[in-house]
Amino acid sequence: MGRRGRGSRTQRKHFKENRKNVWKGPKTDPSSDPNNPTGDNTTWKPFATQNPAFDEYYKEQGIVSPEDWDAFIEMLRKPLPAAFRINSSSQFCEDIRSILEKDFVRSLQAEAIEGGEPEALKPLPWYPDNLAWQSNFSRMQIRKNQTLGRFHEFLKLENEIGNITRQEAVSMVPPLFLDVHPDHLVLDMCAAPGSKTFQLLEIMHHSTKPQLLPGGMVIANDLDIQRCNLLIHQTKRMCTANLIVTNNEAQHFPGCCLYKKWSRGSEMANELEPSTRQLLFDRVLCDVPCSGDGTLRKAPDLWRRWNTGMGNGLHFLQVHIAMRGLSLLKVGGRMVYSTCSMNPVENEAVVAEILRKCGGSVELVDVSCELPQLVRRSGLRKWKVCDKGVWFASYKNVPRFRRSVVAPSMFPSGRSYVDTADNNQKCENGEGVHSENGTQPEEDPMTSIDDVEEEASDLPLEHCMRIVPHDQNTGAFFIAVLCKLSPLPGNCKPFRSTYLS
Structure with a gap:
């Protein structure tokens, strides 16, 4: 119970600190600011879009080449363009796409030229059937600019009735790699706020014959x-x-056993006996909690709060959630692991660890030929x-x-090293660590030897993929x-089960 409690607190703390809307900050009395005793509102300053520790960290990790660094960091400091997706299962899908192509693309172009943008509104080239669109205006610009008022009202109305969904462009990518079919059982482990869940349902319904319901199901889970409630609203x-x-900790998502009633013969037609089997999923979406530095363009307050400990502190939770997802996946099924972080400790390190734990029972799939127009x-x-x-x-x-x-x-x-007496002594003396004076340094500055x-x-x-902002003007x-090739090794312990009838 103690270990479960610690995981719960870590995850809840993450949601409280990193999942809030920074654009809606607390309304404080200006006169209470010691730097502004007169209460003058003109002293407000925008969020600082720089952090020396961030620059140092990602330059050292080699996320982008030195030649790309300036373009990368410049794009991170720009507001994120607004993006949305047309509901492919809506009866008005064709009408909405036609309105966008024949009306708004042309009417917004004049505003784009005035603002120095080449295109005001365009379909995302990698999303099938022109169903996803991106505007070169940010959500803030669309709300505040009177010229864009008609477009803003159109987006609000169609979003409210479910014909479109406003969603960050890169957030639309993971469900496309799941290859969902109408008869699949799909688990979305960390589903809120629900944009990806809605997308999975769209794909499932769109692939179903008209007038019929899909034979599959999406189970959308979230801890908070x-x-x-937000997920249900979406x-x-x-x-x-x-x-x-469902409302569970993803790393402790319960195993579900189905009751299936059957008859043993015509002479005992009225006597039904239950048979149980474990519920396993054809597809699992594992979009785990993360430090979220891929969202800097839409959450600029993260520049101030970012530090290396954010990613390190979530690594264990991410591994546990991913392992639980694989244990619930059918043999032959597909799981997508994703984060909105650029940190390799939250990304490649997690993937490498679950591959080591699973041995040859899980394979990392090369999907470089899928969605060829997506730059990754x-x-x-x-x-x-x-x-x-x-x-x-090391x-x-x-x-x-x-x-x-x-x-x-x-x-x-992933190697752990057995300490010798000599190594222990070095550790105690501070040797072998990357510090210039042989002792454990404080938080700053970063040092390396x-x-x-x-x-x-x-x-x-290399079969993993990282989407960076300056390649296609997106988030990260x-x-x-x-892909699960065979049952997991026996050292992957089972979790508690819940019975469904």
Whole structure:
């Protein structure tokens, strides 16, 4: 029970601190500001869009090449364009697409030219059938600009009745790699606020013959009860019977056993006996809680709060959620692991760890040929771990007093090293860590010494994909597609079961 409680508090703290709408900050009395005793509102300043620790961290990790860095960081400081998706199962789908193509594309172009943008509104080239669109205006601009008023009202109305869904462009990518069919059982492990769940239901209904309901089901789960309410509000616009919403910790999602009644013969037709079988899923979407630095363009307050500990602190939870998702997946099924973070400790390190735990029972799928117009970058095979401003190239250099925080699974090789007396003495003296004075430094500045050969993973992590903002004017996202080839090894312990009839 104690371990479950700690996981719960960690996850709830994350939601409270990192999932809030920073554009709706608390309304404070200006006169209460010690730097503004006169109460003058003119002293308000926009969010600072820089963080030296962020720059240092991602330059060291090599997320983008040095030649790309300026374009990358410049794009991160710009507001995120508004994006939305047409509900493919709506009876008005063709009409809405026609209005966008023949009306708004032309009427908004004049405003775009005045603002220096080449295109005001365009379909996302990688999304099938021109069903996803992106405006080069941010959501704030659309709300405030009177010239864009008609377009804003159109988006609001169609969103309320479920004909479109406003959703960040990169957030639309993971469901497309799940390859969902109408008869599939799909688990969305961390579903709120519900945009991806709505998208999964769209795909399921769109692939079904007219006048028929899909034979499958989406189970959308989330830890936070308030976010579950938001999830229900989002998905009820779909008017579907193929959805169940649950409220569980994703890493402890219960195994479900189905009661299936059957008759043993005509002479005992009235006597039904139950048979149970475990409910396994054809598809699992594992969009885990993360540090969220891929959302800097829409949540600029994150620039101020970002630090390396955010990603390190969520690594264990992410591994546990992903492993639980794989244990609930059918053999032959597909799971997508995704985050809105660029941090390899939350991304490649998690994928590498679950591949090591699962042995040959899980395969990392190469999907580089799918959605060819989506610009993506291959996953990393080399990275380092930073803890309190100290860089570690290998777990063997982590001091003993930090090994409860920095784990072997965070490193490319995943190796844990048995301490010798000599190594223990070095750790106690502060040797072997990446610090210039041989002692554990404070939070800043970050320091690094190349006294240890950098590790590289022997797993095919290049099959993962990372979407970075300046490639297609989006946010950032990480996606890995996994296929379950055989049952997981016996050391993956089963969880409690819930019976459904």
